[in-house]
Structure formats: C-alpha cells, structure tokens
C-alpha cells in the first residue's frame with residue numbers, strides 16, 4: 794500500500810509464487826483534495842478577517858469530513874486484502890512533518906500529513922480486527938526506485954520511467970510495488986520478475 798495525495802491510496806499484490814506486482818488498484822485522492830481546497834480557501838478568508846477562533850474550528854470540521862472519506866477507503870482496502878490467501882499489508886513508515894512553516898500554510902501542510910497518517914491508522918485498526926498483519930517499512934527511495942530492476946531514478950509527473958530497463962509504469966503503482974518488495978526481499982522472494990524476463994530471444 795502506498796498513501797499519497799494524488800491517489801489517496803494505491804495497492805498492488807505480490808505473492809511468493811509470482812513476485813510481479815498484480816491486481817493494482819488506485820483510490821483517487823480527488824474528493825479529499827476538493828474538500829481540502831475548499832477549507833483552505835475558507836481559512837484564508839477568515840485569516841484575512843482576523844477570525845482566528847473560526848480558523849481553528851473549521852480545522853476540526855475539515856478533519857471530520859476528511860475522516861469519513863478515509864474510513865470508506867480503509868474499508869475498501871481491507872476488502873481488497875481479503876481477496877488473497879493469508880494477506881499481509883505493507884505500508885511505509887511516514888516521516889515527521891516539517892516544522893518551519895507558519896500561518897495557514899503550516900495548518901494546510903499539517904492537515905495534509907495528518908490524513909496520510911490517519912489513513913494508515915484506520916487501515917491498521919481494521920486489519921487487526923480481521924487478523925491481517927500490518928508491517929511498516931523504511932520509505933527510502935520508494936518513489937524513485939524502479940520496482941523491476943532496482944535502478945534509482947527520478948519520477949516525472951504521474952509516470953515512472955526507468956532509464957535503465959525501460960519500464961514505464963504508473964508512479965504510485967511503482968511505489969506500492971517497492972513498498973511490498975521492501976518486505977518480501979528480506980524473505981528471499983526476489984524483487985519482481987524472474988531474472989530472465991527482460992531477455993529477448
């Protein structure tokens with residue numbers, strides 16, 4: 794599982810039999826972005842009018858509205874996981890939020906990071922109820938690494954293009970695959986495809 798802004802969540806499945814990412818699924822972040830944009834606009838107006846008491850209050854309201862969306866997504870993610878035999882959900886350990894921001898930018902940023910963390914918390918909570926283990930892995934290079942050959946490159950826009958092996962892949966699906974591989978590599982499952990998959994005869 795990858796969590797993010799463009800796609801609120803992205804899932805792929807890898808199995809011992811076939812470590813190649815499969816059954817990719819994306820949960821759009823559009824609705825949450827829309828809610829957040831609306832509240833950011835409201836906050837800016839209130840700040841201009843020096844109504845800081847109200848700025849805080851609508852922050853709480855925003856969290857409630859976003860929460861509803863996160864619950865829906867988390868439920869669907871659990872249903873996604875349950876289609877597999879003995880699933881394990883792998884997510885990245887999120888870093889701390891930047892502190893050197895102030896005013897509405899800071900609040901926007903905090904709410905933003907808050908929703909990523911919250912979604913993970915909901916997934917973990919619901920997974921526990923279903924007896925599905927949840928594992929967190931180091932987020933290093935998950936968005937920059939090619940899940941097929943391991944080369945580290947820069948993602949460009951919504952697509953990941955690997956200059957080494959030529960892979961062209963949805964950026965978030967590539968990240969999700971890297972997150973899964975961060976766990977399965979340590980279990981000796983291999984990275985993605987059979988080593989000879991790129992050889993042309």
Ligand SMILES: [Zn+2]
Pocket residue numbers: 939940941942943944955956957958959960
């Ligand atoms: Zn590659």
